Amino acid sequence: MMKLIFKFKQGREILKIIFMLFVVFSFSKITSADYTVNYGWESTDTILGMRPADCVIAQIATDPVHGGSQSLYLERVSDDTPQAYIAWIVGLQDGDEITVSVWFYDDTPGSAPRGRTWAHWNDSPGDVNVYSGSASGPGFFTTGIGWEEIEWTWTVVDSHTGLVIEARIYSNPGDAVWIDDMTVTVPDHATIYTPGTVALENSTWGDIKAAF
Ligand SMILES: [Ca+2]
CATH class of the missing domain: 1.20.5 (Single alpha-helices involved in coiled-coils or other helix-helix interfaces)
Structure with missing residues (x-):
């Protein structure tokens, strides 16, 4: 007992x-908390990469500017839709939410150029240039009112571990937009890379340099 x-x-x-x-x-x-990184192109760093090669001219600009004293000038060079990589998030898990807000400057209502963000998966945390499939993005563009915020939230699916945020310009070579004051919010187990925060050591970095 x-x-x-x-x-x-x-x-x-x-x-x-x-x-x-x-x-x-x-x-x-x-x-489990989120954290946010703000990036306003106030240094000499422009983008993390691009696809296809030599598709954009990316330069630091001083007018127009949304915040601080500098912005990113992005000009489309290629016939194919340019993808300029402005943020890269690694260490993601299924169900994670990534919210990105970016200010675009477009002052041509109803006609090109127009800008928007888009994204693709990247499942190789050591190489920003790996493409692991489209992650889609907002179905709307800038409308030509001047500075305009484009915000979108992506949710991780299919065991993807990384996401590359693209700035896109539509629709002709020579079209240009300005970009400023990006805000990226992710769960705190993930890592956010903005321009200048990651060493780019492969051949594509040479391509990027050559494009400037
Ligand atoms: Ca700025």
């Missing part, structure tokens, strides 16, 4: 521990 009571007590203790672990685990899930 004593043995049974002891076992019963032990069992209760184990249940207590399991319950405590459950509480701690749930709490840690609830308190």
